[in-house]
Amino acid sequence: MTERVVLDAAPQLAPMLVSSMVRGLVRRATGRRPGTLPDREVVWTHGQDVDRVAAYQRLCGFAVRDLVPATWIHVQAFPLQMELMSAPDSPFALAGIVHVTNSMTLYRPVSVREELTLSSSYGPPREHRRGVLLDLVGEAHVGTELVWRGVSAYLVRGETLPGMLPEAQPGGVHLPPDVEVDADTVWRLRADLGRQYARVSGDMNPIHTSALGGKAFGFPRAIIQGMWTHARVLAALEPRLPDAYRMDVRFTKPILLPSSVRFGAHLDGDSWTAVVRERAGSKTHLVARISGADRVPNVP
Amino acid sequence: MTDHTAVVVGGNRIPFARAHGAYSRASNVDMLTAALDGLAARFGLAGRRVGEVVGGAVFKHSRDFNLTREAVLGSSLDPHTPACDLQQACATGLEATIYVSNKIRLGQMVDGIAGGADSVSDSPMAISDGLRRALLAANAAKTVPARLAALASIRPGHLVPDPPGITEPRTGLSMGEHQALTTMRWGITRGEQDELALASHQNLARAWSEGFFDDLVTPYLGVTKDQGVRGDTTIEKLAALKAVFGRGEGATMTAGNSTGFFDGAAVTYLADADYAAEHHLPALARVVDAEVAAVDYTIGGEDLLLAPTYAIPRLLARNGLTWQDFDYYEIHEAFAATVLATLDALADETYCRERLGLPEALGEIDRGALNVNGSSLAAGHPFAATGGRIVSTLAKLLHQRGTVDGRPARGIVSICAAGGQGAVAILEAC
Numbered sequence: 001m002t003e004r005v006v007l008d009a010a011p012q013l014a015p016m017l018v019s020s021m022v023r024g025l026v027r028r029a030t031g032r033r034p035g036t037l038p039d040r041e042v043v044w045t046h047g048q049d050v051d052r053v054a055a056y057q058r059l060c061g062f063a064v065r066d067l068v069p070a071t072w073i074h075v076q077a078f079p080l081q082m083e084l085m086s087a088p089d090s091p092f093a094l095a096g097i098v099h100v101t102n103s104m105t106l107y108r109p110v111s112v113r114e115e116l117t118l119s120s121s122y123g124p125p126r127e128h129r130r131g132v133l134l135d136l137v138g139e140a141h142v143g144t145e146l147v148w149r150g151v152s153a154y155l156v157r158g159e160t161l162p163g164m165l166p167e168a169q170p171g172g173v174h175l176p177p178d179v180e181v182d183a184d185t186v187w188r189l190r191a192d193l194g195r196q197y198a199r200v201s202g203d204m205n206p207i208h209t210s211a212l213g214g215k216a217f218g219f220p221r222a223i224i225q226g227m228w229t230h231a232r233v234l235a236a237l238e239p240r241l242p243d244a245y246r247m248d249v250r251f252t253k254p255i256l257l258p259s260s261v262r263f264g265a266h267l268d269g270d271s272w273t274a275v276v277r278e279r280a281g282s283k284t285h286l287v288a289r290i291s292g293a294d295r296v297p298n299v300p
Numbered sequence: 301m302t303d304h305t306a307v308v309v310g311g312n313r314i315p316f317a318r319a320h321g322a323y324s325r326a327s328n329v330d331m332l333t334a335a336l337d338g339l340a341a342r343f344g345l346a347g348r349r350v351g352e353v354v355g356g357a358v359f360k361h362s363r364d365f366n367l368t369r370e371a372v373l374g375s376s377l378d379p380h381t382p383a384c385d386l387q388q389a390c391a392t393g394l395e396a397t398i399y400v401s402n403k404i405r406l407g408q409m410v411d412g413i414a415g416g417a418d419s420v421s422d423s424p425m426a427i428s429d430g431l432r433r434a435l436l437a438a439n440a441a442k443t444v445p446a447r448l449a450a451l452a453s454i455r456p457g458h459l460v461p462d463p464p465g466i467t468e469p470r471t472g473l474s475m476g477e478h479q480a481l482t483t484m485r486w487g488i489t490r491g492e493q494d495e496l497a498l499a500s501h502q503n504l505a506r507a508w509s510e511g512f513f514d515d516l517v518t519p520y521l522g523v524t525k526d527q528g529v530r531g532d533t534t535i536e537k538l539a540a541l542k543a544v545f546g547r548g549e550g551a552t553m554t555a556g557n558s559t560g561f562f563d564g565a566a567v568t569y570l571a572d573a574d575y576a577a578e579h580h581l582p583a584l585a586r587v588v589d590a591e592v593a594a595v596d597y598t599i600g601g602e603d604l605l606l607a608p609t610y611a612i613p614r615l616l617a618r619n620g621l622t623w624q625d626f627d628y629y630e631i632h633e634a635f636a637a638t639v640l641a642t643l644d645a646l647a648d649e650t651y652c653r654e655r656l657g658l659p660e661a662l663g664e665i666d667r668g669a670l671n672v673n674g675s676s677l678a679a680g681h682p683f684a685a686t687g688g689r690i691v692s693t694l695a696k697l698l699h700q701r702g703t704v705d706g707r708p709a710r711g712i713v714s715i716c717a718a719g720g721q722g723a724v725a726i727l728e729a730c
Contacts, residue, residue, distance in 0.1 A: 185599070236598075
């Protein structure tokens, strides 16, 4: 039986990061951790903040307007993911978990004036050649209507869980690590972009906000939040998308700050394939596919 | 309603000067005023009310929200002359000509002036978004603490100013970088580009020495002739220049075959043909028709500066003409490679069929009829002033030629512009 936890305020990310980090150290010392994922759904209903949406839209390259991008709904559901993953009965600490793919569907345009009921829960764990994949399944409802659904896959290296499914699942993200798409458009990411994005998104992970934070995790400098790049790609294509769309993303290589990257997209049928690459080199940072949304799944 | 014909009566511009040089103390308003005064002197317009003056600038100060009207008020024209600002990047001057000629053809006015000015030397410098938003918030704050809180959000990084960019906001590429992609795609060689640049300099120098510009240019601030023209340049000198755009084998674009930064202003006087005749004004050429187009350069993979290749076939079809039916071709030389890629594209079967949806390629043109009195590579390219320079030049060329095989001499103007846009127009000799 799924436990349903209804929050009455947004979870605070910073305390969760700290407590999760402490718990991770304790677990490493004792070698003990919970053996399964908690069967829990975290739910939070709230109205959206117009000013924050505008700041988000501007920072990610969207037009400032009443309809919110699908990635913005993810940003609002993100604290719920953190709440789940940092819970004492969750098996893995947040530090070191890597966001590898994302898939989200916007079933209909959502206005900034609409109150959203957001939820997040674990999907079944999946195998990965380097560890275990945790799927965080999020949904956004307006009243009882499902308007958005997203699945974020996080890799926990060197770990396993009982009952893991094979990595490839029907309806999952099937993106190659690279695609043959010309990338000529240049995006210049300033040194403080991670801090700016942290302010509008709440993703304060120090790996994104300071060079020191980046170094602590083995990078020469800070790296941009993958969700910024995700949103920037959506922003570039949004004027050409249908009202309801599905966007799949594979994060292949972090982007250091500051840096310049190249973006390109190609339309094949009704499906866009997009890529973000290094400015000077040929390595790929992100691959995305966007197409019209499937119909809303039947709600039991 | 009777039919009206819009004709070019004449033009006037100030010599185009290298940026940060002779005109560095002049503003867009100053230069546009000087161009208007020269035109007024030439056609006896001092104290006269003209139908409308239409112009603009690409690098525009926010205080110049009424740039053209301010220039009118500072000129010898009757202050009852209305004005309108219009801007379409480098096509500003030509779009202004189209606007004025359309009003004349509709009978809404009997005469009008079209043009533009641009100063790189006196360009606006914006404060950063962070500082601007903080200052706006402080200005809007109703209490002292709220004002202080707004000002406290200013960070040292906010104090770095934003110079005006010539990069496309949606692609992050400068115009030169965009053209370098096009140059590569179309396989335009360094040699072809340098030859076109050489011809531009030689043609413009010849036109100056023949006195062609004597009634098209008024000296300004001690400058009597376009500063960019180098009649003595050679193919060897051009070949020795280092590439500034493109990489590796694609690095073929130099300061010699790309336009640099210039200051200047140009205007064209247009009138109803009957009005011109009644008032003993010259009529150089008739504005026949015009077309604008745009390309999908952001993610559609199209060439930023080849929008005219879309406009030209549509304009030709509407007027029952072929690409070969012109005695003069004025194709704006943003870069030598832009002109060459435009000509190549229109002669390319695949491009014409698949991109433009035409039954076949438009074909080649007589290169001897191209930019016969030089163009932007030699004259310089103060963005919004270029349209006025080209329209006035072509109108005079057509008038001098008169008729060809018993029909009026015919010319076409093509100008590419930032934002993946292009404007083209057909003129016929009067």
